[in-house]
Amino acid sequence: MIDFEAARAKMVDSQVRTTDVTSHSVLNALLSVPREDFVPPAVKSLAYIDEDLQIAPARDGKPPRYLMESSPLAKLLQLAAITKNDSVLEIGSGCGYTTALLSRLAHAVVAVECDSALADQAGATLARSGYGNVTQVTGPLEAGYPAEGPYDLIFVNGAVEEVPETLLSQLREGGRLVAVVGYGPAAQARVFVRNEGQQSQASHFNAAIKPLPGFRKAAAFVF
Numbered sequence: 120m121i122d123f124e125a126a127r128a129k130m131v132d133s134q135v136r137t138t139d140v141t142s143h144s145v146l147n148a149l150l151s152v153p154r155e156d157f158v159p160p161a162v163k164s165l166a167y168i169d170e171d172l173q174i175a176p177a178r179d180g181k182p183p184r185y186l187m188e189s190s191p192l193a194k195l196l197q198l199a200a201i202t203k204n205d206s207v208l209e210i211g212s213g214c215g216y217t218t219a220l221l222s223r224l225a226h227a228v229v230a231v232e233c234d235s236a237l238a239d240q241a242g243a244t245l246a247r248s249g250y251g252n253v254t255q256v257t258g259p260l261e262a263g264y265p266a267e268g269p270y271d272l273i274f275v276n277g278a279v280e281e282v283p284e285t286l287l288s289q290l291r292e293g294g295r296l297v298a299v300v301g302y303g304p305a306a307q308a309r310v311f312v313r314n315e316g317q318q319s320q321a322s323h324f325n326a327a328i329k330p331l332p333g334f335r336k337a338a339a340f341v342f
Contacts, residue, residue, distance in 0.1 A: 123155045126167040130154075134169050135193045142197040148223040149193060157216035157244055158186060171329055174214045175237055184213055184234065185329040187276065191299075192217065195274070195308060198323055199297045201225050205271040208289060210260050211331045215241025217276050222250040229254045229267045233332060261333040263289045270294055277331035278306055287311060287318050299326045 131149050140146065155166040162172050171185040201207065201224040212218045212230035214237060221228045222245070232238035235257050242255035256264050261283050263273070269291035275282070275298035282298050290296060290313040299306050307322040 121155075121164055123153060123166070127154065130167040130169075130189055134189045138190045138194060140190075140193045140197050144201070144224055145193055145196045145220075148196075148220045149189065151223060152216065152219045154186075154189075154216055156248065157214045157219070157241070159214075175234060181234075181332045182330065184237065185277075186214055186216055187328055191308075191326045191328050192220075194324065194326070195297055195299070196220060196224065198308060198310060199272055199274055199295070201272060206267075208263060208268065208270040208273045209276055210263065210273060210286065211276040212241050212255065213237055213276065215245050215255075217274075218245060218253055218255075219248065219250055221274060222253050225252075225272070227252045227254075229256060229264050229270075231256045231258055231260055231262075231264050233258065233260050259333055260331055261285060265289050272297070275299070275331070278302055278326075278328045279331055279334035281334065282309075282311060283334070287313065299328050302330055303327055 155163050158166050158172055171188050173183050174186050175184040177183045203226055205225040207221050207225040207228045209218055209221055209230040212232040218230040238255055238257040245253050263286045268289040270289055271294050273286055273296040278299045294313050296311040299308050304327045308324050308326045309320050309322050311318050311320045
């Protein structure tokens with residue numbers, strides 16, 4: 120019988136605190152959300168290992184989906200500097216685990232997922248667990264969800280090749296978007312900030328995480 124509470128505490132101490140995550144709110148969220156409740160039964164025993172976990176196979180021409188390993192996820196959440204007043208749009212909610220963390224950190228969360236099976240699973244788990252400030256939406260990730268915007272924060276839950284203007288336009292004045300831009304070890308965690316209708320951006324650290332579908336640059340014509 121696995122002691123998941125002990126495994127959760129060990130994850131925070133050995134995988135997260137050791138990578139310069141010091142935000143009390145992020146650490147408390149990680150300690151309070153049972154990761155094992157969100158992953159598929161086949162990998163439940165592996166819920167706290169220090170690597171990405173596959174939560175859905177490749178299907179319909181789209182790549183497999185993963186739950187991000189805890190260290191980069193915690194660093195991205197810390198970088199987002201989420202407050203209890205923030206309205207958050209999550210892009211790529213997957214199994215709902217990150218959504219639950221955002222729920223603990225923010226005022227309200229709109230979670231967008233393009234895989235209807237994952238969205239249904241996440242919505243059911245979140246509802247069953249009492250995360251009442253979450254709205255689960257099924258749709259293309261790159262479109263976001265302008266109906267509930269503008270947002271204080273857009274959290275992109277996976278790597279992208281580029282951040283489309285479609286998402287940036289859903290930020291309120293002074294709002295920020297956190298994303299890992301690029302693929303592989305050279306990918307960078309960036310914060311985009313909207314000021315007077317324009318976006319500035321800054322890079323903070325390298326993060327090799329799994330990509331989200333729908334965010335590759337359009338192929339350019341070469342003459």
